[in-house]
Amino acid sequence: MLLALDAAEKAELNGDVPVGCVVIHPEHGLVASAFNRREAVQDPTAHAEVLALREASARLGRWRLSDCTLYVTLEPCFMCAGALVNARVKRVVYAASDSKAGACESLANVLSDARLNHRCEVSRGILEEPARLQLQSFFRAKRKKRIQE
C-alpha cells in the first residue's frame, strides 16, 4: 500500500485526484503500478485501477488475474469494482472509503455480489489515515487555488 500511496502522488502533478494502485503477483511480485490519469490523458476510464489491470494483463499475457492482489488508496467506484470482478482478481485491498462513489461498501458491494460469476476477497482500511490525508490535502489546495483565481 505504501507503493500505491507513492504512485498516487504522481497523479497530483497533473491535477488529477491522487489515487494510486499496484498489482502484486505471488511469484512475479509487482506486475503493475498506476495512478489516476483522467485529466492528464482526458480519458474517463483512466482511473488507477483500470490502468493497473491493463498493465498487469499485458505483463502476464492474460486477462484472468485470479492469482493477483490489487492494492488501491481509495475505495473503487462502480467502473473499477466491475473491472476487478471482470478480471477475476483474487484479493482487493483498499485504504480510504469513498462515501460518494465507492462501490465496495459505501454505495454497493460489487466485489462480493453473489449474483456475479466471481467474488473478490476484500480488506479495508489498510493505511487509511495517510490515504485520507493525501486526498484531503489535494482538495484543500484545489479549493484554495479556486478562491485565489
Place this chain on the structure above:
Amino acid sequence: MLLALDAAEKAELNGDVPVGCVVIHPEHGLVASAFNRREAVQDPTAHAEVLALREASARLGRWRLSDCTLYVTLEPCFMCAGALVNARVKRVVYAASDSKAGACESLANVLSDARLNHRCEVSRGILEEPARLQLQSFFRAKRKKRIQE
C-alpha cells in the same frame, strides 16, 4: 444500433462474445465504433463500451461526453455502466438485456442511481431481437465446437 450490430460481428472473428457499440455526437456524428476485444487483446477491460468511450474521448479531446449518445447491443455490466456515468454520457441505448451481469436494469441500475453525480437517460430493447439472436448463435456455435473437440 445497426452500426453497433455490425461492429459486434467483428468480435466473433476473434472468438470474443459479439457485443458492439457506437458513440454519436450531435454535430460530429459517429465519433467511436468498437467491439468486445477481451480475448483478442487479453485485456479484462476491453469491453465494447470502454473501448468506445476511450475512442470518443480521444477524438473529442475531452473526458466529459455529456453531449453524446452511446448505442450498445447488450446491457452494460457494472464496469461499463460505471464508465458511462464517469464519462457523463447523456443517453445510453441498449438492445438485449443481460440477466447474468447487466447493471442497468437486471442486477442493478447504475445509470439512474440518484446517489451518483451523474445520471444517464436510458432506452432499452431497441433492435433487441437481432442482438439476442446474434448472441445466441455465437454461444450455440461455441457449445457445438466444444462437444466436437
